[in-house]
Amino acid sequence: MKNYDELSSMEIDTLREIGSIGTGNAATALSQMLGREVNITLPQVRIMGYNEAIDWIGGPEAITAGVLVKMSGEISGIMLSVQPLEFANLVLESILGLSAKDYSELESMETSALVEVGNIMISTFINALAGLSGLTVDLTVPAFTIDMQGAILAVPMAEFGSQSDYIMTIGGDFICDNKQVPCRLLLSPDIRSLNFLLRKLGVDSGE
Secondary structure, eight states, rough: OGGGGGOOOOOOOOOOOOOOOHHHHHHHHHHHHHHHHHEEEEOOOEEEEEHHHHHHTTTTTOEEEEEEEEEEEOOOOOEEEEEEEEOOOOOHHHHHHHHHHHGGGGHHHHHHHHHHHHHHHHHHHHHHHHHHEEEEOOOOOOOEEEEHHHHHHHHHHHHTTTSSEEEEEEEEEEETTTTTEEEEEEEEEEEHHHHHHHHHHOOOOOO
């Protein structure tokens, strides 16, 4: 059974290609939703340990918003959209014409907008993955939370930590009106799904 830390360079390159295509599609969906041109820098796709991933998104005690969706069907797992305040304000300014100095200022209308945007980005990414691999992936209704990043990452750690100590991280910067805001997505398919995905993409060595 192949684990994240057993992936070959070809398999990692394939996952990087999926990450690049998925984030590009997510940027297009975000642009359409906001009614503004949104581009994305070349995303970095890496396989990280959970603690390294927490540091990568800003550290365990940093407060952030997160939209989490569970995958089922031919691929099982979790995908998480981490929404730093700069990203949240890009969304809120475009959709509602307002911004927040702190997450505590958000009310139900603002959080609903963030959930919708996060859900569309995740759905667009997963649809790209499903299209490339020919797999059927079902998504749950998104869950939203505002918490310390260490607590948010505890969800995939609790669910899949017994299978793997690693997670796939996809990060770049959205560019809108000459301003860059961070884009952070974390994808955690279970090990069975990881192997099945690689076989469908024709790059699993089977070793």
